[in-house]
Amino acid sequence: MTAATGRRLHPATIGGFVSLVVVTALALLPIAIIVFTAFKPVANSVLFAGGVTLFALVFDSLAAYALARIDFRGRRVLLVAIIATLMIPFQATLVPVYQLVSNLGWVNTFAGLIAPRAADAFGIFFLRQFFLAIPRELDSAARIDGAGEFRIYRSIVLPNAIPALMTLGVFIFVNNWNDLLWPLVFTTEQSMGTLTSGLTLLTGPGGIIPYGVMMAGSLVAVVPLVIGFLFVQRRFIESIATTGLK
Amino acid sequence: MTITAPRRRPYRAPAPLGGRARAPHRRRPGLKASVFLFPAIVILGAFVVWPMISALRLSFTDASGFGAVHWVGLENYVRVLSDPKIRESVVNTVIYTATFTPTAVLAALVLALLVNNPRMPFASFFRTALFVPFMVSLAVGAFAWSYLIDPQVGLLNYWLGAVGIHLGNVLEDPTLALPAVAMVAVWKSFGFYFVIFLAGLQDIPRSLYEAATVDGANWWNRFRFITVPMLSNTFAFVLVFAVIAALQAFDQIYVMTGGGPYGHTQTIVMEIYESGFRRLELGFASALSYVLLIATLLLSLIQFAFFSRRERDLS
Numbered sequence: 001m002t003a004a005t006g007r008r009l010h011p012a013t014i015g016g017f018v019s020l021v022v023v024t025a026l027a028l029l030p031i032a033i034i035v036f037t038a039f040k041p042v043a044n045s046v047l048f049a050g051g052v053t054l055f056a057l058v059f060d061s062l063a064a065y066a067l068a069r070i071d072f073r074g075r076r077v078l079l080v081a082i083i084a085t086l087m088i089p090f091q092a093t094l095v096p097v098y099q100l101v102s103n104l105g106w107v108n109t110f111a112g113l114i115a116p117r118a119a120d121a122f123g124i125f126f127l128r129q130f131f132l133a134i135p136r137e138l139d140s141a142a143r144i145d146g147a148g149e150f151r152i153y154r155s156i157v158l159p160n161a162i163p164a165l166m167t168l169g170v171f172i173f174v175n176n177w178n179d180l181l182w183p184l185v186f187t188t189e190q191s192m193g194t195l196t197s198g199l200t201l202l203t204g205p206g207g208i209i210p211y212g213v214m215m216a217g218s219l220v221a222v223v224p225l226v227i228g229f230l231f232v233q234r235r236f237i238e239s240i241a242t243t244g245l246k
Numbered sequence: 247m248t249i250t251a252p253r254r255r256p257y258r259a260p261a262p263l264g265g266r267a268r269a270p271h272r273r274r275p276g277l278k279a280s281v282f283l284f285p286a287i288v289i290l291g292a293f294v295v296w297p298m299i300s301a302l303r304l305s306f307t308d309a310s311g312f313g314a315v316h317w318v319g320l321e322n323y324v325r326v327l328s329d330p331k332i333r334e335s336v337v338n339t340v341i342y343t344a345t346f347t348p349t350a351v352l353a354a355l356v357l358a359l360l361v362n363n364p365r366m367p368f369a370s371f372f373r374t375a376l377f378v379p380f381m382v383s384l385a386v387g388a389f390a391w392s393y394l395i396d397p398q399v400g401l402l403n404y405w406l407g408a409v410g411i412h413l414g415n416v417l418e419d420p421t422l423a424l425p426a427v428a429m430v431a432v433w434k435s436f437g438f439y440f441v442i443f444l445a446g447l448q449d450i451p452r453s454l455y456e457a458a459t460v461d462g463a464n465w466w467n468r469f470r471f472i473t474v475p476m477l478s479n480t481f482a483f484v485l486v487f488a489v490i491a492a493l494q495a496f497d498q499i500y501v502m503t504g505g506g507p508y509g510h511t512q513t514i515v516m517e518i519y520e521s522g523f524r525r526l527e528l529g530f531a532s533a534l535s536y537v538l539l540i541a542t543l544l545l546s547l548i549q550f551a552f553f554s555r556r557e558r559d560l561s
Contacts (some may be wrong), residue, residue, distance in 0.1 A: 004447075007330070010347075024464030025471060035417070059285040059289065060286060060287045062283070062285065062286065063282060063283050063284045063285075063286035063287070065282055066278075066279040066280075066282035066283045067283075068276050070278055070279040070282070071275050072275040072276040072279040072280075073275075073276060075279070076360075078283070082286075082290065083540075083546065085298075086490065086540055087289055087294065088294060088298055090539065093294060093297035093300075093301055094297055094520065094522075095297075095301070095304075095528060096298075096300035096301055096304075096389070097293055097297045098298070099298070099300070100292065100293070100297065104434070115289070116292075116293035117289075117293075118285070118289050119286035119289035119290055120290075121294075123288065124286060125483070128451070129479055129480070129483055130445075131447050133479075149278050149282070153282070154316060156349070163445060163448070164445065166316075167441060167442075167445055169440070174380065174381050176382030177383075178381075178382070178384070178385075178386075179383075180385050180497070191529045196383055196385075196386075199386070209247065211393050214386075214389055215390070216391075218382075218383075218386040218390075221382065221386065222382055222386070225381040225382075226378060226381060227437070229374065229377065229378075229381060230374065235548075
């Protein structure tokens, strides 16, 4: 009690303090490791799914704008070609895609995980369908005022397509977050693994599934998506309410 | 295709006073479009089209991942068409598609119409709740369903047993296994189609319905003459995607049955996976992929031809 209230710390107190710090640090180290190890796959999932979503929304909407709004030759042929790529089962191209990513030195990198999916036929077709429904009179009005294509894309088509962009963004994010084969193929190091690919490690080769542990892990994989969707859902309704009112 | 061929120009509004007389973007639509298309084309070209060409080359070889690769001509394709195991997987895929597609699309459409009703209580809750299964990975969902229909501990089996329906071991039953894995895919996918239908329904201007109501149109007439034609684009979109998804069935089958019992849930993509990634018969797997690709392409072209004709008839 006197040592605690006194101005100078007794050397024994300092020694005790240091040993307390060391012991506490050691005691918490395993907890810290649990937290970091647990968040690593979550962070990987967020960066992978989030990166794909961001790039795909930009590149898909640009392409969809050209296909919906610019009258260029071969537009129909290009649209059919893009839709045709959608019909390619990705298991069929997985080996050549892996070879390509490997040649670029992108295995076990986010570039390798994200780049092959930074644009997709599904998103282009989906956004094109929505862009077609946006009245062309709006473009003509902007064009008369001297707006260029990019200006029309950014200031007229995109703001009018916010519900579609959000819908597509949710779809792309969820698909990649849940994807199994893709991260399993393109990440060989466990430190790069995503939450979903990590879960499969629980299923042993013997085929015996620990249902309880599996469901606990699945819950961790599902909860962020549900919370995220609830957030988007609210904005979804708002944007529909504002764009729906004439 | 010749440069001198006369081109139909889009209507050009007269330039405003003091404005630029000729904006360059209106004179070079191809150039403008290519700037917008460039990133997507590069990605799709490098990671979809080029690998597909590589796969086509592989399909005429005996490539196995190891050793020398030999040109074998059409041998892989002959095997695809003659192997009774492959034929069975084709039949299974057709049955699966015929089960999955109408069930998922109709369920999604009916639910979207119900939730879109402005007087429906808790509509936003239903919209969120019905979409939730789509956010769960099909593999994880398949584990949950295996657990639910487990003959010993399955809750669903227990409840159905209480009302006198005894399913037994569904995933070991040769007649029930395929519809069961199709229904797991319906459970996973209908929320996706549901949200697309809902977005399509919300794109229909409310003023159309108001005008029709003023003119005395009843519920059925508003549905038949406003909703159906305005939704046909969305419907085409959903149908194409449902069929394509069905033809590529894999995840839940891999998790739940592994293609069994006795190959009764073996689909084309399961066959591609097993030959390509298990037995490393890359050449044969590529040939099988091409057969699937061509079948999918033909189906989609038929659908698109049908729907674009209908769109023209309507306008």
